[in-house]
Amino acid sequence: MNKFKIEFKWAIYYTFLGIMWFQLEKYLGFHDTNIANHPVFTNLVFILIFGIYILFLLDKKKNFFKGIMxxxxxxxxxxxxxxFAMILTPFALYYSLKYxxxxxxxxxxNYSVSKGMKxxxxxxxxxxxxxxIFATFGTLSFGIIFAALAALLVKTKNK
Structure with missing residues (x-):
């Protein structure tokens, strides 16, 4: 497990980011008064999630791979x-929706029905x-994409 300590630490950060983002959406009214803009605003979190992957890989490169990755x-x-983030996602979502x-x-x-959805x-x-289900598998699929892109940016460059 020690081998994956850095991954688990960053999965915890990722999970807290998700909860905090949900709170921010609610605070800014994207769950009620500004609900029409929710789909656009909620997707901005992907910028921060990609940042998590960059910071994670920098941490992993420095502290596990000794600077060469x-x-x-x-x-x-x-x-x-x-x-790891996928495993924690249902817990974060449950907490966010319950509390x-x-x-x-x-x-x-109510908003969707008011806009014509059955x-x-x-x-x-x-x-x-x-x-x-959507959030859990979205976390995994976007995570793989972000991992591939972040690894391109963080990998050790050949001279």
Whole structure:
């Protein structure tokens, strides 16, 4: 487990970022008064998530690989981070939906229906099970993409 200590640490940071972002969305009204702009604003978190991958790989390169890291090593490390983050995602989502904004789904359903979506479709889309599945696999898939891109930037350059 010591081999993956850095990945786990950054998965915790990633998880807290997700919770804090959800709180920020609620605070700024993207869960109610500014709900129309929620899809755009919520996707801005990907910039910060990519930053997490960059900072993680810099940490891994310096403190595990002793300053020399190949793209493959960075990619593999990033995939492990993505797996740890994926495992923690349902817990963060549950916490956010239970304690930060228990009205999130109700607000999203009501807004979607007001914009012409069928109630059944909105309820299916904004359901805790569907949201957890989407968030969990989204965390893994985007994590792999971000790991590959971040590894390109952080790898040791050949001279």
């Amino acid at each position: 190949t793209w493959q090593q960075g990619l593999l490390s990033g995939v492990i981070l993505a797996i 930060v904004n228990p009205d999130f789904f109700t607000n999203m359903i 109630l059944e479709n909105a309820q299916a889309m904004f359901d805790i099970t569907a949201y957890m």
